């Protein structure tokens with residue numbers, strides 16, 4: 001499991017990630033991605049891991065990162 005970190009200082013708000021991860025992300029009024037669940041670093045559900053990796057790889061501003069969650 002992982003969380004999606006969005007660096008809004010690097011993001012240019014064009015919304016590639018909101019298209020690839022529409023189940024998780026939505027654009028705010030200015031086009032910046034925000035989590036649908038309101039979390040700052042939303043948990044990526046296992047079925048969306050591949051799409052999340054694709055969003056990270058395709059972000060033109062390198063503004064996305066996946067943070068691995070440690071299992072206990």
Ligand code: SF4
Nearest residue numbers: 011012014015017059
């Ligand atoms: S793909 Fe990257 S630059 Fe584009 S909106 Fe998403 S986080 Fe911002």
